[in-house]
Amino acid sequence: MSDRHTSDWDRDAARITARALLDIKAVNFRPEEPYTFTSGWKSPVYIDCRKIIFFPRARAKICELAAEKIGRHVGYEAFDVIAGGETAGIPFAAWIADRLQLPMIYVRKKAKGFGRNALIEGDVPAGQRTLLVEDLTTDGQSKIRFCTALRDAGAIVHHTFVVFFYGVFPGSFETLRRMDIGLHHLCTWWDVLEVCRTHPYFSDSALAEVRRFLDDPVAWSKAHGGIGAPEEAAAKEEA
Structure with a gap:
């Protein structure tokens, strides 16, 4: 799967992000x-984007690029609220919301089981254009759950x-596209390899x-004891 960078700015942003992640040993x-x-x-391969929260200069640059990417690809006035996915998406949503001067909420993986038993914290975004923010995605499954929770609450x-x-994993963009959700990102493993x-x-x-692995992740996963097809991932997700 291509990295889907569409301009010189996108490619530069991807390399800068990859270099920052490598420098902080994420x-x-x-x-x-x-x-x-x-x-x-x-x-x-494994990426630990949570490490970004510890490094002020890296996180400032990454959040600057994130805000610019969102503006360039979707629009500078395209959203009313930023939503973070529990838990790793919460700090990134807060930083991006601050840069875009927008309110921020977060979405739980499941209701907390007491009090209001809420899935969404901050305010209910009914009728508001909402951007879901997380630190990373592999195959898009968690994004589907969070977006479904937001839509159930009335968010757009x-x-x-x-x-x-x-x-690299098959079906990521397609799964989200079926739900009419566009995925935007700063960098991929291909960008990391380019910097390396x-x-x-x-x-x-x-x-x-x-x-x-990147050339054939399905075969590599299967050869090393993991699943070897998108439908296996879906079945595991439903179990």
Whole structure:
């Protein structure tokens, strides 16, 4: 799957973001002991966007690029409210909402079970154009749950933004497109590899194995004990 960067600005923003993530050691390559995602996919790569909250300069630059990307791709007056997905999306939603001078809410993964038993905290965005923000996405499943919760509350949701999109698992864009949701992101694993070509963050052997994964993530996942087809992920999600 291509990284879907559509302009020189997008490509520059992707490289800057990838370099920032590499500098703060948010990028993890572990081909010898693959990571397992909740969807069942096996992967030799893992990105920890939560580390961004600890690094003021990196997070300031990433949030600056995020606000600009949203404006360029969707519009500077396209939204009434920013929604963060629990939990990793909450700080990014707050920073982006501040830059865009918009109110912010957050969406729980499930109702807290006491008090108002609310799924949405802050205010109910009924009739408001809402942007869902999270730190990253692999196959888009969590975005669907959050967007469904927002729509059930009356929000108008057609866009979601993430700092990092894996950009390799089949069906990600298509699943969201069926729900009329556009996915916007700053960078992907392909951008990380591009930066690693000129900066020696990882060994050549690790990079080669990561590239094999990116070239065919379904086969790589299946060969390493993970799921090997999009329908398997969907079945696991429903279980």
